[in-house]
Amino acid sequence: MNFRAFVVNKKDEGFTANIQQVTLGDLSEGDVTIKVAYSSVNYKDGLASIPNGKIVQTYPMIPGIDLAGTIVESKDSRFKPGQEIIATSYEIGVSHTGGYSEYARIPGDRIVPLPDGLTLEESMILGTAGFTAALSVHRLEENGLRPEKGKVLVTGATGGVGSIAVAMLAKRGYHVVASTGKESEHSYLTSIGAAEVISRSDVTGDKFRPLDKQLWVAAVDPVGGSTLSSIVSKLQYNGSVAVSGLTGGTDVAATVFPFILRGVNVLGIDSVFCPMEVRADLWKRMATDLKPNELLQSIKNEITLENLPTALATILKGEARGRTIVKL
DSSP states (O other), X not given: OEEEEEEEEEEXXXXXXXXXXXXXXXXXXXXXXEEEEEEEOOHHHHHHTSTTOOOOOSSSBOOOSEEEEEEEEESSTTOOTTOEEEEEXXXXXXXXXXXXXXXXXXXXXXXXXXXXXXXXXXXXXXXXXXXHHHXXXXXXXXXXXXXXXXXXXXXXXXXXXXXXXXXXXXXXXXXXXXXXXXXXXXXXXXXXXXXXXXXXXXXXXXXXXXXXXXXXXEEXXXXXXXXXXXXXXXXXXEEEEEEOOOTTOSOOOOOSHHHHHSOOEEEEOOOSSOOHHHHHHHHHHXXXXXXXXXXXXXXEEEEOGGGHHHHHHHHHTTOOOSEEEEEO
């Protein structure tokens, strides 16, 4: 059986990234074969699409760290043909062929049954970005965050993680302060739940201060770099920041003062190897109390495989808005 997939390859003669005809024999090994309905576009996928992205571990590779579809064959007794499933994270799209393909083959241990309350399309509007946002909210609430305690900052708020975090927190009753470098997107952010919209410079300020004015009780930060440094210095006493990204850089300037004088917590958010029991529970929450309802459609941009190169370039430039999903 021949089918289409977006394939990246690196050889001595150069790097290629294009749609090709492939077969099941070109897919990585796995217990479960899936007819893919949707995938999505993440920053990690953008890195997989360029020669110096340093994310793909073996070539040729079919990127796409997220996929949702219907099982066509299963050697795992937990899953049956006809069942709708989600597969994200682990090595999918990096060292194991991923979602930018009409068919995928995945180990059963990396699969989550599609929960009641979500469609396959909705699951990919959420995808890894939505799961990262949900895990961020979960970890913050584990550390005592409640709506009555104060304002919650979301940085990079027009991106995938940021947009969904804004919507999830708003649904949970939080006063959300959304930060963005794009003045044109203020109305978009208020439409998805932000109570306030501030600029990127409002977060970082004109210079870094080890201890600054206490502004937020918590933050969801997919940006990192100097943004994270500023957040830590401006969190309220016993506040927490859930950090999941590095689009703002990998170096973080900090002193011990926020930690020993204000009890500030930095919570690392790893969506890749998050334990399956936590992952499955959070997907159920993403279908219920963390589901942004009609807002999912407002943050969705749907494309086909042919549009992937443009979408991947856009997310690498930091110009993506909401969530881009790939209809297979």
